Amino acid sequence: MNASPRPCPPPGLGSAAIGPEEEALVLDALRRGELFRYYGNDPAHPPPFAARLEAEAATLFGVRYALAVSSGTAALETILAASGVGPGSEVIVPAWSWISCFTAIVRCGARPVLAEVDGSLCLDPAEIDRLTTPRTRAVLVVHYQGASADLDAIIPAARARGLLVIEDCAEAPGATYRGRRLGSLGDAGIYSFQHNKPMTAGEGGLVVTNSAYLYERAVRLHDLGQFRPYHATITPPVEAAFCGAQYRMSELTAAVALAQLRKLDAIRDHCRALKARIVAQLAKLPGIQLRPLADPEGDFGFELYFYARNADTAGTFRARLQQRGVACQQRTGTYPQYRRDYVISGRAAHRELSPFRNLGPWPAPGYRAEDFPKTEDLTSRFVALPLGWKYTTDDADHIAASVAAVHRDLA
Ligand SMILES: Cc1ncc(COP(=O)(O)O)c(C=O)c1O
Structure with a gap:
């Protein structure tokens, strides 16, 4: 590989x-x-x-x-x-x-x-x-x-x-x-x-x-x-x-x-096949924890996730994979709702339209990062490996081999 x-x-x-x-x-x-x-x-x-x-x-x-x-x-x-x-x-x-x-x-x-x-x-x-x-x-x-x-x-x-x-x-x-x-x-x-x-x-x-x-x-x-x-x-x-x-x-x-x-299922099947190929190779690596899915068979397969031990290791994984040409930069920085400007401010276009206006001191419990320890932990530790329509089996093998190589270096 x-x-x-x-x-x-x-x-x-x-x-x-x-x-x-x-x-x-x-x-x-x-x-x-x-x-x-x-x-x-x-x-x-x-x-x-x-x-x-x-x-x-x-x-x-x-x-x-x-x-x-x-x-x-x-x-x-x-x-x-x-x-x-x-x-x-x-x-x-x-x-x-x-x-x-x-x-x-x-x-x-x-x-x-x-x-x-x-x-x-x-x-x-x-x-x-x-x-x-x-x-x-x-x-x-x-x-x-x-x-x-x-x-x-x-x-x-x-x-x-x-x-x-x-x-x-x-x-x-x-x-x-x-x-x-x-x-x-x-x-x-x-x-x-x-x-x-x-x-x-x-x-x-x-x-x-x-x-x-x-x-x-x-x-x-x-x-x-x-x-x-x-x-x-x-x-x-x-x-x-x-x-x-x-x-x-x-x-x-x-x-x-x-x-x-009319092309949707063909795109899905292509991604699924590539993802399955990578999963089979990652399964041999001790300690790699894939994103557990409610129905793995049903996944579209365009992005494969695994969890690192902690946020630092995930960052190192991403940096080293990118050096090898694997496109795995974090692209979901906007996802934690509690970190967004309008949640931190609690504002809507008009004050009376804000559903938060009567909740007291803001941000109220339920809208702060510390209220979501599980989400914070999981989302700080994942590495996401995207696949695409133009990806080939060689690309999939390269991704799997790169993860294996970085995993070995970090062991
Ligand atoms: C989960 C989810 N919901 C809703 C949307 C909104 O879709 P759109 O960008 O077409 O408004 C997006 C897309 O960006 C999404 O990822």
Whole structure:
């Protein structure tokens, strides 16, 4: 095994797979000259791409309803508001998660309640019991970097307390849990098509659910309260209109996303095969502790994690691996919610919109680093090894050999 310096390709997923398929669908959208999803030149025949993306995504992800929106963040705000999350309610969310998992809750006027993660770097199921109050409305489960949270424990714990389960699959479209697609197990799910994601359109997002009620409310929330005739062909509207935002997806974005959706499983299978190859080699190293996953079979496989003894050793591992050309720099510095400026300040755009305004001296307990010893410990010790669509088996062998070499040096 060769562990000498050897640059790995940039770890792109969907972005690295853009090709003739995306070109063909985008050209089709342009040549139609109909870039707005609900009508074009002939009002009776709206253009196809957003509708087709929704239909194919619903089939692929195993849900009844899918709604294309302008970003993953918009998808979060839409489904949280659709779920009745609002002023006075609380949503349990991992303290280690993407920025908008927190901001989307605040923008609904509700309070994010931060939970510790477990070794999988996803929500620790035991936190649901500790953090539920009479105001808790939902649990926002984040399937972190390709792999599922422990849904066998989380869903019953949430159901027993009357809480909705919203799956954030922004980082794990195409991943599964015990054979079922993430996003189809809770009450609703969201996906993101931002540049770094397994499938991308630059920006874009999707809401999925099996609930006609949530679907209708999500449609209204993403389109200024309206429920246009296209959606009535899917399910008849029964809810009264209410104010919504404008988070619609354009036909151009939908054309790219549709081509990418059709490639998603191929990208996943490629990453899974490379990850399995590395795991088999790391398994021979004494003392290497891989990220324990709730369902290892279902992992998308685009990032392999292992834990070092302590933060210093993790830092040394990263530095030495990078010297060997392994791209493993820490890219999740924004993830501890309790370290973000708006959490430290407790501010929203308007004082009255801050769900923290009545919590007393700020930061209050539950919003400070010292309240999350488990999350702090785990996230200071991991080393993440990204894989990508352009990676080859030689790249995977080089990563494994490099980890083995650094591990030997540090023993
Ligand atoms: C877990 C998670 N949720 C939500 C989002 C938001 O997606 P977007 O960037 O499309 O708004 C992201 C992506 O960046 C994410 O990683």
